[in-house]
Amino acid sequence: MDVKKIEEDLDRLVKNCIQVVNVEELKVKLIRYYREGKPIKAKLGLDPTAPDIHLGHTIVLRKLRDFQYMGDEVILIIGDFTGLIGDPSGRNVTRKPLSRDEIEKNAETYRQQIFKILDPAKTRVEYNSTWLRELGSDGFIRLCSRFTVSQILQRDDFSTRLKENKPISVHELIYPIAQAYDSVMIEADVELGGTDQTFNLLLGRELQREYQQEPQICMTLPILEGLDGVEKMSKSLGNYIGVTESPKEIFGKVMSISDQLMFRYYALLTGVPDTELETWKSMISDNKLNPMELKTRLARTLIEQFYDAAEAEQAEIEFKHIFSERKLPEEMPVSFYNCEDQKIWIIKLIMQEGMVSSQSEVRRLIKQGGVYYKIISDFENVPAELPQSEMERVPDANFEVDACAPMALILKVGKKSFRLIKFINQPYPA
């Protein structure tokens, strides 16, 4: 048995983890894997209500992939049972219970997104309703009887909410129990989760002991900060980068993070070693390296994880084009406008194009100088490399565009919204 290899594997698995309970047991399992060929079962529970995977999730997924590289089995558990009940965590927004169909749809979405990172061949997907429904209410009550209320209330967010006089629904209390039971049913060796899952993971450990199973290793990974650098990354906060977003969007979002946050993303989302990061940091403080270049590189690296190098490069070119060289995008949404009368009120046009949600907002943007336009004499002949400086600022809310076929109008509304409007002079085909 190769002792050195085991140490290496162990190092790799433990890297980035906030906590591993406990490393010794993990080592035992590793040794047994190499000696007897018994793969480690690594478990991750998924909530079927939020099928959009973002960078925050990928930290855990990348860790799971480490297990897969070593030949281990990854078991994803779709928490459809709890999903069927409906989870009103949060305060007054009671989420409606999901139907079978919706859950199935969400699960499918999960699969598609998750396999951008995991190896489908080494991944097993299970639904916890399989065993939880079978348990029946009497079985479930018996299961609950293994825990005490104060035990459950130890969970951080429960006790916090209790202290802050915030509501806790009864069924929220039983979620961790259901999750723990999942571990028993699949006889998990390891369960992974964000640090917010620590309690749930540990509960699984305890329940397994009750069932005379070898307790699972609990690995908690950091919760990724969102684009704002403060709140955790989440869809509802809108500070996230989804794995299905277009390369262009991902690139832009990465470039918008602070220099400080960039290093955090490097550490957690890429394979760049810490020593390298330290070097970069000192180079930046010595002014030998422009942080922007590192950020560009980060953006490309991340895009490559979900797409490929060519698309990453394309996104970079596009970004530089628009924001560094301040040119118009190579491709922008095109629409046609049938102009009968000569003058078109700019606000009406922008509203019709759906570029802004309310008229007041358009007025605001214009007043603040955030709306630009450029008239092209022939829409068949829109110049490719047009600098934004050639555009003119819309002076006031009453501004009217004087254009008709075969002209075209380029609009820039706000920082990122572009539109090419081609004017035609004929009735739409019936």
Added chain:
RNA sequence: GGGGAGGUACCCAAGUGGACAAAGGGGGCAGACUGUAAAUCUGUUGCCGAAGGCUUCAGAGGUUCGAAUCCUCUCCUCCCCA
């Protein structure tokens, strides 16, 4: 079951009869600047509009010339007692 405290805009939070489309902070958006959509500074942040108007303070009614503010009922959250 009894008693008490609350529900204000995207979020937090002030406001307890008129000067309130509603302080302050966060977030968002825009401008300047730049190294980038970093940082910083400034402005802006219900809707429609030329002025002006319209709809908002958990919901429904009511009192009043006038209500986020007072009254009644309903819904929701929390605390204490049982």
